[in-house]
Amino acid sequence: MSVIEVRDLNRTFDGKKVLRGLNFSVEKGEVFGFLGPNGAGKTTTLRILLGLLRASSGEALVFGASLANQDRLRRRVGVLLENNGIYDRLSARENLDYYARLYAVEEPRAQVEEMLEFAGLTERADDLVGTFSAGMKRKLGLARAIIHDPELLLLDEPTSGLDPEAQVLVRDLILRLSGQEAMTVFMNSHHLAEVERVCSKVAILHHGSIQAFDTVEHLRAGSGMPRLSLSLADPEKTATALDLLSQLPSVSRTEREGNRILVTLTRGSPASPILTRLIQEDIGVEEATKVSRSLEEIYLGVVQEAEGSA
Amino acid sequence: MNGMLIVAQKEIRQILKSRNVLASAIIFVIVFGGFSSLSTLTSEGGGGPLDQLVFTLVPVLGIFMGYLFSSQAFLREKQGGIVETLLCSPLSLREIWMGKVIGVTVPAYGLTLLAAALILGLANSLSQMTLLPSLPLIAHLFTTVPLFIAATVGLLGFAQLLLGLRENQILNFAIIFALIFLLTMSQALFGSGFTISWVVVGSSLAIAILLLIATSWLTRFLDKERIVITIP
Numbered sequence A: 001m002s003v004i005e006v007r008d009l010n011r012t013f014d015g016k017k018v019l020r021g022l023n024f025s026v027e028k029g030e031v032f033g034f035l036g037p038n039g040a041g042k043t044t045t046l047r048i049l050l051g052l053l054r055a056s057s058g059e060a061l062v063f064g065a066s067l068a069n070q071d072r073l074r075r076r077v078g079v080l081l082e083n084n085g086i087y088d089r090l091s092a093r094e095n096l097d098y099y100a101r102l103y104a105v106e107e108p109r110a111q112v113e114e115m116l117e118f119a120g121l122t123e124r125a126d127d128l129v130g131t132f133s134a135g136m137k138r139k140l141g142l143a144r145a146i147i148h149d150p151e152l153l154l155l156d157e158p159t160s161g162l163d164p165e166a167q168v169l170v171r172d173l174i175l176r177l178s179g180q181e182a183m184t185v186f187m188n189s190h191h192l193a194e195v196e197r198v199c200s201k202v203a204i205l206h207h208g209s210i211q212a213f214d215t216v217e218h219l220r221a222g223s224g225m226p227r228l229s230l231s232l233a234d235p236e237k238t239a240t241a242l243d244l245l246s247q248l249p250s251v252s253r254t255e256r257e258g259n260r261i262l263v264t265l266t267r268g269s270p271a272s273p274i275l276t277r278l279i280q281e282d283i284g285v286e287e288a289t290k291v292s293r294s295l296e297e298i299y300l301g302v303v304q305e306a307e308g309s310a
Numbered sequence B: 001m002n003g004m005l006i007v008a009q010k011e012i013r014q015i016l017k018s019r020n021v022l023a024s025a026i027i028f029v030i031v032f033g034g035f036s037s038l039s040t041l042t043s044e045g046g047g048g049p050l051d052q053l054v055f056t057l058v059p060v061l062g063i064f065m066g067y068l069f070s071s072q073a074f075l076r077e078k079q080g081g082i083v084e085t086l087l088c089s090p091l092s093l094r095e096i097w098m099g100k101v102i103g104v105t106v107p108a109y110g111l112t113l114l115a116a117a118l119i120l121g122l123a124n125s126l127s128q129m130t131l132l133p134s135l136p137l138i139a140h141l142f143t144t145v146p147l148f149i150a151a152t153v154g155l156l157g158f159a160q161l162l163l164g165l166r167e168n169q170i171l172n173f174a175i176i177f178a179l180i181f182l183l184t185m186s187q188a189l190f191g192s193g194f195t196i197s198w199v200v201v202g203s204s205l206a207i208a209i210l211l212l213i214a215t216s217w218l219t220r221f222l223d224k225e226r227i228v229i230t231i232p
Helices: A042-049 A072-076 A092-102 A108-118 A134-145 A164-180 A192-198 A216-222 A235-246 A272-280 A295-309 B003-017 B019-043 B047-080 B082-087 B093-126 B135-162 B165-189 B198-221 B224-229
Strands: A004-013 A016-026 A031-035 A057-062 A077-080 A152-156 A184-189 A201-206 A209-215 A227-232 A251-257 A260-265 A285-291
Touching (some): A016 A201, A016 A209, A031 A042, A042 A057, A042 A152, A072 A077, A092 A108, A134 A164, A164 A184, A164 A192, A192 A295, A201 A295, A209 A216, A209 A295, A216 A295, A227 A235, A235 A260, A235 A272, B003 B019, B003 B047, B003 B093, B019 B093, B047 B082, B047 B093, B047 B135, B082 B224, B135 B198
Parallel strands (some): A077 A152
Antiparallel strands (some): A004 A016, A004 A057, A201 A209, A227 A260, A227 A285, A251 A260
């Protein structure tokens, strides 16, 4: 059974379709990235999964049931929304203690201390949260979300509004949870670099429908045309090489990147004939590397394609 | 511990840490409780007026405390978005609402009893004989007053969770006017000759219980979606 199962999910607000027939699933132990621009429907999907909003049609199941009417099932789920869910007028320890008891954690005191350490806030444990920086609050929010050791963690833009240093810290914490604790993580984000580093599987949402859904590796492999980065033995022959390559039918595009040449091949073309041709022309190739597409390129491609077909 | 009581305990702790809100509540008690009783007690004499004053003024003060603290527990939490996280917890919406109502009612009632003690102290300091509240009045203070506060807090919490930001602003104005009206009414009742009998106390207790049941019934219409889409 999938941890999350979304089937033909639709949601309309005041006659406007916000979600259009979403279908995806998240398996146990996966770190799932739900990507999309602002207004794509990510938060609405998350809220439906959490049982905070109703679906107009279709299903959003967590552990095989809807969280909307399963109060006790929510004990197995940890949530960090845009708001950290912590109280400025209470100390870090009081906040964690409150949630530990709400979730009926067996040894709340020990767990609170462990979570303070996890978030690196042991020394500030008794300070009011109102005096914390945004990064500290986010880390405390994450500690709060996992204090009951959930099997599934749902995150909404976990590094939004944080400085780069805090972003790295929060990202590392998420990686630790998925690695050491084998927690299933569902993460809403429009931070592509973050998703690329953290997630094993992604869905790209645009205007309420999923445009791509696969593992990051498969998306990279199957998206667009293959590319080669060449480093020539004699950089002075770069212009000649560019000229030659642009005439080959298997080459769709050439770009110069410093002393390297970036060659985009036509779909299905192998790289070896190109290298052979260069050597035949006495242009020595020192290094040839296959270039993977970044998630950002894939994302932009998918979004542009969706815009074009709309 | 029961989830509802955990919420209640947190609300009490938070209210006790909110110095500004506590200061406003105490100032209100002194200004309206102290000065109203001073002006009325100096113009009248004996135990009858004291009973009337405590009977009418103390519940109004309690309702005000409930209003003040419920804004912290319900409205502020909704405006800040924290309520959304709480709705994802294993507690039902009703348990959350009940927990908050208890958590707000306890400190509001505590301060209300202090206000009653202040009025009694002032009355005794102004009188040459010892003035003690009647038994029906004591029963009123320990039964009807907390129920009235709880019903008001429950109703306010219900409305604050249900309504959007603008509607809540309008509601706040309406409540302030209603409180002023209630204070004026309590002043008007004072000296009108009615006595605090067991029948009066029993009737007001019945009204408080009915109000509490009605408020509790209303929470059936509370809905997570409605709360979430009205978060500013």
